Amino acid sequence: ETGVTQSPTHLIKTRGQQVTLRCSSQSGHNTVSWYQQALGQGPQFIFQYYREEENGRGNFPPRFSGLQFPNYSSELNVNALELDDSALYLCASSFWYSTDTQYFGPGTRLTVL
Amino acid sequence: AQSVTQLGSHVSVSEGALVLLRCNYSSSVPPYLFWYVQYPNQGLQLLLKYTTGATLVKGINGFEAEFKKSETSFHLTKPSAHMSDAAEYFCAALANTGNQFYFGTGTSLTVIP
Numbered sequence: 001e002t003g004v005t006q007s008p009t010h011l012i013k014t015r016g017q018q019v020t021l022r023c024s025s026q027s028g029h030n031t032v033s034w035y036q037q038a039l040g041q042g043p044q045f046i047f048q049y050y051r052e053e054e055n056g057r058g059n060f061p062p063r064f065s066g067l068q069f070p071n072y073s074s075e076l077n078v079n080a081l082e083l084d085d086s087a088l089y090l091c092a093s094s095f096w097y098s099t100d101t102q103y104f105g106p107g108t109r110l111t112v113l
Numbered sequence: 114a115q116s117v118t119q120l121g122s123h124v125s126v127s128e129g130a131l132v133l134l135r136c137n138y139s140s141s142v143p144p145y146l147f148w149y150v151q152y153p154n155q156g157l158q159l160l161l162k163y164t165t166g167a168t169l170v171k172g173i174n175g176f177e178a179e180f181k182k183s184e185t186s187f188h189l190t191k192p193s194a195h196m197s198d199a200a201e202y203f204c205a206a207l208a209n210t211g212n213q214f215y216f217g218t219g220t221s222l223t224v225i226p
Contacts, residue, residue, distance in 0.1 A: 004156070033212070042117075042203050042216030043157070056212045090156055099212050100145050100164060104156035 004093050004105035012111045013081050021076040021108045023091035029103070031055075031096050032074040034066060037088040037107070049074055050096055078110075086112045115140050115206045119217035127225045132176075132191040134220045136204030139185065144206040146187040147214075148178055151201040160202075163187060164209070174198070199224045 005024045013019050025032055031050045035043035045058035049068035063079040072093070078085055088109050092102035120135040138144060145164045149157040161172025168180040174197075178189045187204060204217040 033214075035214075035216075040218070042205075042218050043214070044216070045213045048212050058213060092157075100147075100162065100207055101159070102214070104149075104158070106154070106156045 004091060004103050006089075006091055006105040006108050008108060009106070010109045010111075012113065014113050015081055015083060017081050018077065018079045019081060019110060021078075021089050021091075021110070023074045023076070023093075023105055025072040025074070025093035026103050029093035029095055030072050031094045031099060032068055032072065033092045033094070033099075033102060034074070034076045035090040035092065036060070036085075037090060038084075039087070043090055046076070048099075081112045083112050086110060115144055115208060115215040117204050117206050117215050117217040119202075119204050119220050121220055122218065123221045123223070125223040125225055126194045128196055129193050132189070132194045132198065132222065134189040134202050134204075134222065136178075136187045136189065136217060137185050138187065138204075138206045140206065140208070142209070143180070143182055143185075144208050146178075146180060147205040147207070148172065148176070148187075148189045149203045149205060149216075151203065151219075153200075157203065160189070194222075194224045196224050196226065198222060 033048040034046040037043040047057040052068045067075045088107040090107045092104045094102045116139040147162045148160040163180045
C-alpha cells in the first residue's frame with residue numbers, strides 16, 4: 001500500500017506565472033484535500049475534492065483551482081502567482097466516510113520570486 | 114467557524130522531562146480534535162484524535178491528550194521526553210458536520226539532552 005505522494009518536491013516560479021502541483025492519493029482513498037502552509041504557520045484549508053467535484057472551499061481566491069481525476073489523483077492550480085503564495089502545499093487523502101482520518105503527503109515547497 | 118489556539122510557539126524541555134503542549138479551541142459545539150506532528154521537510158503525521166467517547170486519548174510514541182469541554186482544551190502530554198520528539202506539533206479541529214480542518218499555528222518542541 002503506497003502512501004500519499006506529491007510532485008514536484010520543490011518549485012520556483014516568478015510572480016504572475018501559473019503553477020500546477022500534483023497529488024496521488026493513498027490507495028483506495030476517494031477524497032483529497034489541499035492545504036497551504038506558510039512559513040511558521042499552521043496549514044490552511046484550500047479545498048476538498050470528492051467524485052471529481054469541489055466539495056468545500058476555504059478562504060482562497062478563485063485563482064486557486066483544482067481537479068480530481070477518476071483514479072482519485074488530484075491537481076492544484078494557482079494562476080497569477082503572488083509573492084505571498086510562497087508556501088508548503090500539502091495534500092491529504094481520506095475515505096469519504098472518514099474524512100476525520102486524513103493522510104498527508106510530504107508537500108511541495110513553492111517559492112515565488 | 115472554528116479556531117484553534119496553541120499557547121507557546123516554542124517549548125523546550127529536558128530529555129526525560131514531562132512534555133506539555135497546550136491547545137484550546139473555540140466552538141459552541143465541541144469539534145473533533147487532533148494532534149499532528151511534523152518533522153523537518155515532511156508532511157503531517159497523526160499522533161492522536163478525539164471524536165467521541167473517552168476523553169483521555171492515547172496516541173503513538175507515548176503521547177496522550179485529554180479533552181476538557183469545560184475548559185475547551187485538548188492539551189498534549191508525554192511523561193518523558195525523548196530526543197526524537199523534537200518537531201513541530203499542530204493541534205487541529207474538525208467540525209463534526211464538516212470537512213474543513215482548522216489548524217493552530219504550531220508549537221516547536223526542543224528537547225535538551
